[in-house]
Amino acid sequence: MDTHVSKPGARSGFVTRSRAAVSLLFLMNGFVVGCWAPKIPDFAERLALTKFELGLMILVFGVGSLVMMPLAGAQIAKHGSRVVVQILALCVLPLLLALTLAPNVLTGAISLFLFGGFIGAMDVAMNANAVSVEKSMRRAIMSSCHAFWSLGGLIGSGLGGIVISKLGILGHAQLATLLAAIFVAVAWPMVLADPPHPDTKKEKTKLPMVPLPWLLGLMALFSMVPEGAVLDWGALYLRQEMDASVALSGLGFAAFSATMAIMRFAGDLVRDRLGGVKTLRICTLFAIVGMLLAGLAPNAELAILGFAFCGIGISNMVPIAFSAAGNIPGLKPGIAISVVTTMGYSGMLVAPSLIGFVAEHIGFAVVFMALPVLLLVVLLLSKLAHYADGTSGGGH
CATH class of the missing domain: 1.20.1250.20 (MFS general substrate transporter like domains)
Incomplete structure (x- = not known):
């Protein structure tokens, strides 16, 4: 290796x-x-x-x-x-x-x-x-x-x-x-012992005035909301709405993580072969199908299969957005990446609480069926993924 x-x-x-x-x-x-x-x-x-x-x-x-x-x-x-x-x-x-x-x-x-x-x-x-x-x-x-x-x-x-x-x-x-x-x-x-980076703070003080990093941030945000939904609500959805056992309900996020891990180990290879735009589009379609399957599933087993499909899709959507951010012409990578990272992680961390509020009134199944709307926005912005191809072997 x-x-x-x-x-x-x-x-x-x-x-x-x-x-x-x-x-x-x-x-x-x-x-x-x-x-x-x-x-x-x-x-x-x-x-x-x-x-x-x-x-x-x-x-x-x-x-x-x-x-x-x-x-x-x-x-x-x-x-x-x-x-x-x-x-x-x-x-x-x-x-x-x-x-x-x-x-x-x-x-x-x-x-x-x-x-x-x-x-x-x-x-x-x-x-x-x-x-x-x-x-x-x-x-x-x-x-x-x-x-x-x-x-x-x-x-x-x-x-x-x-x-x-x-x-x-x-x-x-x-x-x-x-x-x-x-x-x-x-x-x-x-x-690894690395030296301090005293210039990092100075870099982050000025937010970029061009729209590109914010659009990539939106892509990361809308890719990570479904990830947060599966992590925080997958087990409860399987327990409460699918009557799954304790052991089975833990397998929703496990299936999602399994397919995500496999696809991330293969991620650089796939992207080198297909390019950023095509990889992102295929991944987004997998994520949409997975979310719909999880929401429409008549039983826990099919919902878990939906989560597995979703993991295949989301696996490389976020790395591609981060990678593209690090390669925006004329913009320091540190600035763009900090925008995309913060927007992306806020989606995974804050949005699930909103999902809880909505699910209280309409149930998780409807929420999982609605999340593909966010993924359609990622699909519309997918052309921006061509910036990810400017990287030498993956973005940071």
């Missing part, structure tokens, strides 16, 4: 170790998020939350992320990504236990704010570290890093329901925390 020729002075083994470390950190972050997905129905039940109230709780998760992601960026600028990602990984570890043991709505909300905040901040730091690893290796690894995140989500959500039914809700949280701690411990000594 790592068969590049190192420049003199570069230590090939060290480069490989640093790639393994950042991949493990992506895996751990995705795993913890995946473990949370099957816990959501229990969390709602224990705190006696309606769909709307759970939607507000999930909004607290999103607000935590949006508050702490820029703070992580500032700390990376000051200290480099290694120390920031290590500290944030430690901060994430106790939070599944905190969410499991939260006795009331207030402690539940505080735990969710911290969970969203540290998961989001760690996301920024590990992406920054992945960029540094790419530079040190002089090859693209970003797509595979995101594939490891999806793989972690698959392991966490796929085993979650089964482990909860065997060990109970607390036993599941303890086992998940132990596994996450092992991932961090193995990665810890191998994380």
Whole structure:
């Protein structure tokens, strides 16, 4: 795999170790998020939350992320990504236990704010570290890093329901925390030390006045809303509207993560073959079919198949938007990427609470059938994906 020729002075083994470390950190972050997905129905039940109230709780998760992601960026600028990602990984570890043991709505909300905040901040730091690893290796690894995140989500959500039914809700949280701690411990000594980036903050102060990064941001936003919907509401939809068992309801996000991971590992290859525009269009059509199938499904099994189709589609929609943002002519990549990233992640983090409010009145099936309207907008903007072809092997 790592068969590049190192420049003199570069230590090939060290480069490989640093790639393994950042991949493990992506895996751990995705795993913890995946473990949370099957816990959501229990969390709602224990705190006696309606769909709307759970939607507000999930909004607290999103607000935590949006508050702490820029703070992580500032700390990376000051200290480099290694120390920031290590500290944030430690901060994430106790939070599944905190969410499991939260006795009331207030402690539940505080735990969710911290969970969203540290998961989001760690996301920024590990992406920054992945960029540094790419530079040190002089090859693209970003797509595979995101594939490891999806793989972690698959392991966490796929085993979650089964482990909860065997060990109970607390036993599941303890086992998940132990596994996450092992991932961090193995990665810890191998994380690439990169220099601080003092110019990053100056770059981000001026927002671009041209429409292109905002349109790409809209593409990322409308691609990530369905992802957030499956993560936050898939298990509850299968439990409440499809009468699925605890173990089966965890498989919705697992199926979504599985197909997403497979397609992300293949992403760079597919895009090199077909180009950004055609890849994006095919992916968007898969996502539309998947969402409609999930919403119209007469049983849980077909809904899970719909989520799997959706994962195939969404897998490379966001990386293409990020990639295109990094290649807008005449605009610094840092500025465009910060716009597209923030717009995209806000879709995944904030929109699900709105979905909870709507689902309270009309049910999740109708919501899943309505989400393809957003994906049609992505299809209309798909011509912009040609900017992604300006990248040498994937965008950051």
